[in-house]
Amino acid sequence: xKIGILTFVNTxxxxxxxxxxxxxxxxxxxxxxxxxxxxxxxxxTQAHDPAFLWKRKGLKKLSAPLLYPIYKKRRALFRKFEEQxxxxxxxxxxxxxxxxxxxxxxxxxxxxxVWNTDITGNDLGFFLGSLRDSAGKCSYAASIGRSYFTExxxxxxxxxxxxFSVLSVREESTREKLAAQLHRxxxxxxxxxxxxxxDEWAQFISEKNPNGDYIFMYLIPEKPxxxxxxxxxxxxxxxxxxxxxxxxxxxxxxxxxxxxxxxDFLNYVYHAKYVISGSFHALCFSLIFEKDFYMxxxxxPERSARMRDLLTKLGAENRMIFPPEYQIVPAKLDYxxxxxxxxxxxxxxxxTAQRILK
Numbered sequence: 001x002k003i004g005i006l007t008f009v010n011t012x013x014x015x016x017x018x019x020x021x022x023x024x025x026x027x028x029x030x031x032x033x034x035x036x037x038x039x040x041x042x043x044x045t046q047a048h049d050p051a052f053l054w055k056r057k058g059l060k061k062l063s064a065p066l067l068y069p070i071y072k073k074r075r076a077l078f079r080k081f082e083e084q085x086x087x088x089x090x091x092x093x094x095x096x097x098x099x100x101x102x103x104x105x106x107x108x109x110x111x112x113x114v115w116n117t118d119i120t121g122n123d124l125g126f127f128l129g130s131l132r133d134s135a136g137k138c139s140y141a142a143s144i145g146r147s148y149f150t151e152x153x154x155x156x157x158x159x160x161x162x163x164f165s166v167l168s169v170r171e172e173s174t175r176e177k178l179a180a181q182l183h184r185x186x187x188x189x190x191x192x193x194x195x196x197x198x199d200e201w202a203q204f205i206s207e208k209n210p211n212g213d214y215i216f217m218y219l220i221p222e223k224p225x226x227x228x229x230x231x232x233x234x235x236x237x238x239x240x241x242x243x244x245x246x247x248x249x250x251x252x253x254x255x256x257x258x259x260x261x262x263x264d265f266l267n268y269v270y271h272a273k274y275v276i277s278g279s280f281h282a283l284c285f286s287l288i289f290e291k292d293f294y295m296x297x298x299x300x301p302e303r304s305a306r307m308r309d310l311l312t313k314l315g316a317e318n319r320m321i322f323p324p325e326y327q328i329v330p331a332k333l334d335y336x337x338x339x340x341x342x343x344x345x346x347x348x349x350x351x352t353a354q355r356i357l358k
């Protein structure tokens with residue numbers, strides 16, 4: 001069995017890189033040959049290309065001389081991770097996609113927000129319109145990034161999704177919506193691949209923690225009211241503050257990190273006393289490493305659907321903090337129960353993976 005995974009590549013996004021690693025290694029563990037399709041989604045490539053900083057317009061372009069060295073260093077770390085741990089197909093684009101995809105028995109779209117047209121710039125390549133073999137069209141834990149397609153998207157996307165032989169999404173709300181729209185009872189809602197083999201991540205972890213007790217923050221809205229709550233919480237818990245962010249800027253009392261590898265990201269989560277984040281994959285790894293965490297909700301609630309869905313299934317809904325109050329309420333996480341529920345979800349997700357393989 002030869003599988004091609006169509007997901008985000010050429011990025012400097014921690015979740016994108018780590019979920020790609022996880023899904024590829026899962027299928028390899030199952031005995032399949034497996035490549036990541038080196039598909040050039042122009043919107044995604046631009047967003048993570050350091051050179052694109054110079055092409056921005058207006059005031060944003062003024063920051064290019066400061067940001068370019070940071071982006072370049074971070075991108076180099078991601079390239080090194082890809083070269084060491086991932087295997088790829090030949091370069092693929094809209095012109096040669098049909099030829100490249102036809103080399104595989106299955107094309108698996110996902111996971112990540114591959115059907116979020118805001119991220120992809122309406123790139124329909126992730127809906128496999130160029131692949132004629134419907135039996136080879138599959139998805140695994142693919143996400144829209146919200147719980148629905150817009151009316152305009154539905155007209156284009158739903159006919160393409162109807163052709164998938166295995167249709168797997170990441171949010172329960174999306175599964176319910178698509179099941180009704182496509183009149184299918186076989187759509188599954190599955191775990192992000194980072195959660196399939198939790199023992200996989202030990203190879204990246206350093207036992208040394210040079211940072212003492214700290215709160216790790218990633219992809220949070222740096223609003224004054226939230227930062228004030230976090231600082232007060234950190235003082236009460238006698239913790240330092242580490243903020244991982246893409247760009248520059250200052251936050252009083254915080255150590256700012258803007259160059260880190262995927263392995264560094266895992267270690268920041270692993271060694272943290274608390275994790276506060278708006279990142280879905282920060283949530284996944286907080287669960288894997290059994291950390292005390294809080295997830296910040298987007299101002300647009302539907303964009304936090306994937307985190308809310310997972311937390312609800314795990315009985316940890318109280319770990320979401322919402323604007324404008326951003327109340328951080330200490331409460332113990334029941335990890336034995338969370339582990340039991342994750343194990344059940346893992347078994348179901350493995351059944352979906354076996355459907356793809358068979």
